[in-house]
Amino acid sequence: MKNITFCFSIFFLLSSLFPLHAQDVFDFTIPDPPARTLAPEEPEDVPRQFRELFLGQTMDALQAALVKDGLFRFRGERDVSFLPVRDETLVETTGLSFVRRAYFQLSDGAVYIMSFTLDTRLMDHYSVFTSFVRKYGEPLTLSPQEAVWESDDTRVSIERPLTVKYIDKTVFDRLIEESETQQRQEYIAREDFLADF
Secondary structure, three states, rough: OHHHHHHHHHHHHHHHHHHOOOHHHHOOOOOOOOOOOOOOOOOOOOOOEOOOEEEOHHHHHHHHHHHHHHOEOOOHHHHEEOOOOOOOOEEEEOOOEEEEEEEEEOOOOOOEEOOOOOOOOOOOHHHHHHHHHHEEEOOOOOOOOEEEEEOOEEEEEEEEOEEEEEHHHHHHHHHHHHHHHHHHHHHHHHHHHHHHO
């Protein structure tokens, strides 16, 4: 008991001679951890090409590239269809190994959308995403549904479960504008027709 009393006496004596505040005892700064990113300091431009397939490619060049590429099981004209709504062509083909299916939409004879659905048994979303970040930097937008990289004329997205899509923004925006104009014209024609009654 004497030892405990002696210890308390020494403690109070020292604390009266050298007063300590809680902030003095705990006043230390923990440095922020370094930012961890896979993105390079100077990322590459947003891609418009996958292997020998690229946005703006003609139908003949697209078919030749698909025949030459062992990743696709392209069957020629059987995989080509014409979309009646607009003057567009759709090329749809199956893939081998990592690519399950590939879709190419052409407008005015040139590819403006390329879409590759990957086989999730052989490839995972995280691997594709981190590969993109390492080359092209952090995505412009990121959500549970998709990650998007953009430039002035190109949009590339990784969509869940696992589809990589390339879009020529210039052509796509023009087609959207034309579609909206057509819808407005159809609406006006409908209203004019109803006014005739």
